[in-house]
Amino acid sequence: NWQVCQAMGVLCYFFMISAFFWLNITCFDLWLNIRGIRYQLQSSSSRLRFTYYMIYVWSAAVIFTVTALTIEHMDISDAWKPGFGNGQCFIKSRDWSALLYFQGPSGLLNLFNVFFFTMSVINLYQIKEDSYELKKETSQQYKLSTFLRLFLVMGVSWILEFFTYLFAHSNSFIIVIFNTLNASQGIILFVVFVLKRRVLILLKNQWNKST
DSSP: OHHHHHHHHHHHHHHHHHHHHHHHHHHHHHHHHHHHHHHTOOOOOHHHHHHHHHHHHHHHHHHHHHHHHHHHTSSSOGGGSOOTTSSSSSOOSSSTHHIIIIIHHHHHHHHHHHHHHHHHHHHHTTSOOOHHHHHHHHHHHHHHHHHHHHHHHHHHHHHHHHHHHHTTTSOHHHHHHHHHHHHTHHHHHHHHHTSSHHHHHHHHHHHHHHO
């Protein structure tokens, strides 16, 4: 069914774009927290900041999705259209429009993420070494490590998508490899964030308590 296929493509696009925006705001929040420790800045409450972040992420995702869907139904050249449901449910990957609607925006967000991570690391190593700040610094180092792993997974996902776009007109076997690796992102996230000694010990303790 063409309508169902297009709807699935639009939803997939919406959530993929929102995932990159969530990673972007996560990197920004990490930098903001570390910068606040270094300069002794008063920040707004976590709940208020999270509300702002949600507005930013979901508004941006809606704007991108509505814009792409509107252009899809405009009477213009197909080269400018994202191609929802046009031979595939998701946007076209064999046209330069893929660069316009997905590769470009997600790549730009990744550049900002690199900037925020770099600034976070610089600020983290410039924090004064008193006991109170050192305690907070340790907490931020753990967050930095966690978000770095998440960023690497998401970054690799974008790189795989970008290579899929570059090799779209060449060997289909290469496309299968890239798509298989990209589809394994959930497994990679599970291995990186769940299959850790600390998490496994917590799960084991919880299991022993329940039994």
